[in-house]
Amino acid sequence: MRSLIAGTGSYAPEKIVTNADLEKLVDTNDQWIVERTGIRERHVVADDQATSDLALEASRRALDAAGLDAKDVEMIVVGTVTPDYPFPSVGAVLQGKLGNRKAFAFDVSAACAGSLYALSVADRFVATGAVKNALVVGADALTRITDWTDRNTCILFGDGAGAMVLKPTDDPQRGIRAVRLHTDGSLVPILLQPGGGSRDPISEKVVREKSHYVKMNGREVFKVAVRSLEESCREVLADEKLTPGDVTWVIAHQANKRILDATLHRLEIPESKCWMNLEKYGNTSAASVPMTLDEANRAGWLKPGDTVLMMAIGGGMAWGASVVRW
Ligand SMILES: CC(C)(COP(=O)(O)OP(=O)(O)OC[C@H]1O[C@@H](n2cnc3c(N)ncnc32)[C@H](O)[C@@H]1OP(=O)(O)O)[C@@H](O)C(=O)NCCC(=O)NCCS
Numbered sequence: 001m002r003s004l005i006a007g008t009g010s011y012a013p014e015k016i017v018t019n020a021d022l023e024k025l026v027d028t029n030d031q032w033i034v035e036r037t038g039i040r041e042r043h044v045v046a047d048d049q050a051t052s053d054l055a056l057e058a059s060r061r062a063l064d065a066a067g068l069d070a071k072d073v074e075m076i077v078v079g080t081v082t083p084d085y086p087f088p089s090v091g092a093v094l095q096g097k098l099g100n101r102k103a104f105a106f107d108v109s110a111a112c113a114g115s116l117y118a119l120s121v122a123d124r125f126v127a128t129g130a131v132k133n134a135l136v137v138g139a140d141a142l143t144r145i146t147d148w149t150d151r152n153t154c155i156l157f158g159d160g161a162g163a164m165v166l167k168p169t170d171d172p173q174r175g176i177r178a179v180r181l182h183t184d185g186s187l188v189p190i191l192l193q194p195g196g197g198s199r200d201p202i203s204e205k206v207v208r209e210k211s212h213y214v215k216m217n218g219r220e221v222f223k224v225a226v227r228s229l230e231e232s233c234r235e236v237l238a239d240e241k242l243t244p245g246d247v248t249w250v251i252a253h254q255a256n257k258r259i260l261d262a263t264l265h266r267l268e269i270p271e272s273k274c275w276m277n278l279e280k281y282g283n284t285s286a287a288s289v290p291m292t293l294d295e296a297n298r299a300g301w302l303k304p305g306d307t308v309l310m311m312a313i314g315g316g317m318a319w320g321a322s323v324v325r326w
Pocket of ligand 1 (some may be wrong): 027028029032033036037112151152155216217218219221222255256259283313314315
């Protein structure tokens with residue numbers, strides 16, 4: 001038995017911040033941002049919205065698409081690094097909001113790779129028959145931990161949520177075929193939120209030093225991203241005795257257009273096979289992969305039997321890739 005992605009959903013908050021808006025906040029310009037990242041605008045949470053609110057909308061849409069009643073969900077896993085509260089989990093909050101009391105619910109912390117990690121965990125439960133279905137969500141409100149005076153980071157991030165419903169299948173031609181996950185903890189310093197955790201709890205000093213915001217060495221992240229994504233894609237394709245030429249569609253974490261272009265170039269996969277939406281949303285962290293999957297799915301791209309290659313990388317550094325037969 002394998003698990004199958006039986007429904008997808010996504011949600012982006014209404015408020016849009018354009019590159020022109022950012023020009024008023026920091027020393028940057030639309031041309032620089034578009035050339036270096038491909039991003040033109042991003043969606044940003046309203047004052048009264050938290051990550052679980054985004055997750056709820058995306059989940060409802062995915063459950064609807066899968067024909068599954070929220071009350072019947074047996075497992076909820078949320079990839080996020082911007083939970084509503086340090087604890088409990090967004091998974092627990094989401095379960096409550098869905099009116100579900102059956103599912104066990106928890107979060108997975110793997111930054112922008114969070115939804116791929118969450119998918120991998122839920123896949124094991126569904127494929128072994130431990131649960132009959134699972135709701136996998138990637139949701140982040142990264143703009144809540146973004147320093148709007150730091151032009152190195154504030155141009156990149158946006159908010160959103162994506163969701164996937166997993167069900168079991170006996171069809172040998174379909175389902176999640178392989179997932180490969182990796183972490184390199186020596187790279188923690190190049191992308192992290194240094195303050196506000198147990199190492200340096202929230203305090204006047206943390207706020208003064210702005211260490212509760214994302215800090216990033218963009219050049220280092222860029223290099224690691226291209227190398228790691230290529231390697232894990234080749235690895236997961238080899239697991240299934242496939243080559244990049246066998247891939248029908250690519251669903252990739254939307255970090256930066258240049259990272260994706262370089263990775264696709266190395267894999268010799270044409271850009272036309274990769275759904276791109278970072279122009280509209282920026283880097284939405286864990287939400288990125290399931291939002292992208294949902295857009296491609298609803299646009300009619302994905303047909304039963306198609307080979308879909310998913311990839312993501314984020315702080316940790318944590319990364320991975322997956323092969324799915326749609
Ligand atoms: C952040 C990123 C876009 C910067 O692009 P880059 O080509 O590496 O740019 P650099 O950092 O080398 O900076 C080049 C110049 O632009 C300047 N610059 C940086 N940010 C700028 C901005 N927003 N607007 C205008 N100029 C900017 C720099 O100060 C630097 O100027 P200098 O040459 O006078 O020192 C790029 O490194 C990147 O995308 N990295 C990966 C980030 C990412 O994806 N993170 C999430 C992973 S999940």
